Amino acid sequence: MFEFCADPKTIEGLSWLSCYLTTPKHMEFYFSFLTVMALLLVTAPAALAFGFGGAMAARSHIAPIRWLGKIYTAMVRGVPDIVFFLFFVIALDQGIEWLMHQVRCPDWSEPIRQGLEFRVCPAAKVPPNNASLFVHQSYAFLLAVLTFAIVFGAFAANVLKGAMDAVPRAQIETAEAYGLSPRQTFRRILVPQMWTYALPGLSNLWLILIKATPLLFLLGIQDIVYWARELGGSKSARFDYPHGDWRLYYFLGLLVFYLALTRVSEIGLGRLTRRLSHGQATRAGETLRKDAA
Amino acid sequence: MKKLLLATALTALGAGVVAADPVRIATEGAYEPYNLINDKGELDGFEIVLGNELCKRAGLECIFVKNDWDSIIPNLQSGNYDAIMAGMSITDERREKIAFSENYTQPAPSSYAAMSPDTPLDSGVISAQTGTIQAAHVAASGAKLLEFATPDETIAAVRNGQAAAVMADEDYLLSQIGDGLEIIGDDVLLGDGIGIGLRKSDTELKAKFDAAIQSMKADGSLNKLTDEWFDGNYTPF
Numbered sequence: 001m002f003e004f005c006a007d008p009k010t011i012e013g014l015s016w017l018s019c020y021l022t023t024p025k026h027m028e029f030y031f032s033f034l035t036v037m038a039l040l041l042v043t044a045p046a047a048l049a050f051g052f053g054g055a056m057a058a059r060s061h062i063a064p065i066r067w068l069g070k071i072y073t074a075m076v077r078g079v080p081d082i083v084f085f086l087f088f089v090i091a092l093d094q095g096i097e098w099l100m101h102q103v104r105c106p107d108w109s110e111p112i113r114q115g116l117e118f119r120v121c122p123a124a125k126v127p128p129n130n131a132s133l134f135v136h137q138s139y140a141f142l143l144a145v146l147t148f149a150i151v152f153g154a155f156a157a158n159v160l161k162g163a164m165d166a167v168p169r170a171q172i173e174t175a176e177a178y179g180l181s182p183r184q185t186f187r188r189i190l191v192p193q194m195w196t197y198a199l200p201g202l203s204n205l206w207l208i209l210i211k212a213t214p215l216l217f218l219l220g221i222q223d224i225v226y227w228a229r230e231l232g233g234s235k236s237a238r239f240d241y242p243h244g245d246w247r248l249y250y251f252l253g254l255l256v257f258y259l260a261l262t263r264v265s266e267i268g269l270g271r272l273t274r275r276l277s278h279g280q281a282t283r284a285g286e287t288l289r290k291d292a293a
Numbered sequence: 294m295k296k297l298l299l300a301t302a303l304t305a306l307g308a309g310v311v312a313a314d315p316v317r318i319a320t321e322g323a324y325e326p327y328n329l330i331n332d333k334g335e336l337d338g339f340e341i342v343l344g345n346e347l348c349k350r351a352g353l354e355c356i357f358v359k360n361d362w363d364s365i366i367p368n369l370q371s372g373n374y375d376a377i378m379a380g381m382s383i384t385d386e387r388r389e390k391i392a393f394s395e396n397y398t399q400p401a402p403s404s405y406a407a408m409s410p411d412t413p414l415d416s417g418v419i420s421a422q423t424g425t426i427q428a429a430h431v432a433a434s435g436a437k438l439l440e441f442a443t444p445d446e447t448i449a450a451v452r453n454g455q456a457a458a459v460m461a462d463e464d465y466l467l468s469q470i471g472d473g474l475e476i477i478g479d480d481v482l483l484g485d486g487i488g489i490g491l492r493k494s495d496t497e498l499k500a501k502f503d504a505a506i507q508s509m510k511a512d513g514s515l516n517k518l519t520d521e522w523f524d525g526n527y528t529p530f
Binding site: 114118218 | 358
């Protein structure tokens with residue numbers, strides 16, 4: 001990056017450090033912070049959507065839909081994350097390619113499953129083999145978002161179902177007495193009131209999600225923990241910037257990042273809790289009312 | 294991230310025929326000097342240089358991709374890439390799942406270490422790490438096998454008298470000897486060396502890689518390359 005970095009073996013001190021911290025490899029490290037933040041910002045709403053759907057399904061009056069919702073939460077919550085990330089993603093990828101294969105290569109005669117191998121026609125490959133690296137990375141990122149959303153959605157579904165059940169029955173009864181239809185009751189009475197009960201559980205999930213990103217490497221995406229380990233490991237003289245085991249410093253840096261992110265989240269969630277407690281028939285709502293009076 | 298692997302891939306574009314679809318080769322990028330990530334953030338190492346040379350000789354266009362070790366075989370079978378060059382030793386257990394090209398390194402020497410030079414190696418208790426080729430070798434040798442989950446436990450077992458000797462990779466044992474522990478007996482060559490992992494159905498690709506490896510063995514360029522990356526510490530073909 002700087003001109004004096006041309007021959008790293010001859011420089012030392014601060015200029016060595018400034019060269020070291022601006023190597024292309026370190027740039028990848030800094031870029032991975034953005035990847036992680038992007039993943040969090042996309043996954044959280046997606047997981048919430050899955051959770052909302054799951055909770056609604058689990059509370060449905062139609063038995064098959066209810067079973068579906070319950071099976072979803074029970075299955076995903078019961079499978080260890082690492083197993084899910086190893087095998088579900090491969091299964092999902094194969095499922096997509098199988099569909100593409102049916103559409104694009106109907107005349108293909110060879111079997112798709114050959115023992116342990118999975119072979120579709122070249123036209124059905126997603127992404128195509130000759131696609132640029134960027135396409136491959138984006139596809140991996142999308143699979144990651146979907147997998148995270150399904151896993152965390154199952155947990156969120158249970159939290160939201162509990163919150164929906166926690167809204168006082170009297171509120172629903174009053175709505176019915178006013179002549180609101182079940183759909184109106186759900187949208188105008190139940191959902192606005194349930195958030196205050198759901199928020200503690202959801203905030204837990206959010207903080208767990210922040211820390212779950214190292215699982216990304218299983219999906220071929222290099223996250224901050226991967227790069228910290230890779231950069232911090234001791235480097236022999238083969239490298240331009242040889243050094244000992246510096247993982248401790250890199251992980252301390254990550255610690256600061258995670259703590260800062262947690263703190264910011266806490267402040268944000270605190271404000272949200274306060275806002276959602278307004279006018280609620282809960283202790284927090286009552287305190288707010290008294291303070292205002 | 295975009296540029297990460299491109300440069301290594303581009304060097305593979307030799308003057309030879311460029312195939313329609315590039316061959317994607319997976320590696321771990323964390324097993325120096327076999328494969329590593331250099332200061333430019335690119336994949337580098339013995340296997341990257343070797344792989345690019347093999348592709349050039351075979352007239353293939355190749356791209357190296359990074360993949361986690363745990364999922365490296367399932368992703369090959371699933372068709373996310375076409376080959377593995379990640380310091381993977383050829384073993385019978387892996388042969389059941391995938392095919393291997395001809396080996397491009399010699400089997401790594403294993404040896405025994407014990408507290409006294411005249412410890413018998415075909416009887417008594419010998420420790421080894423679970424699931425390794427050394428453990429299988431000890432079990433077959435007539436000695437009683439004592440297994441441990443990690444390599445340092447196998448060394449500790451000899452030091453505290455639980456086992457009479459330990460068997461492991463020689464490179465590893467050399468880093469552990471001292472304080473009375475010494476290497477005894479001759480080197481034992483186990484396994485079949487390291488090869489390119491391929492899908493069993495890709496016989497055509499295997500034939501191309503085999504031919505390229507043979508040509509590099511024949512003109513001595515493989516030995517030269519290995520010598521460069523392993524600082525002269527290797528078994529030539």
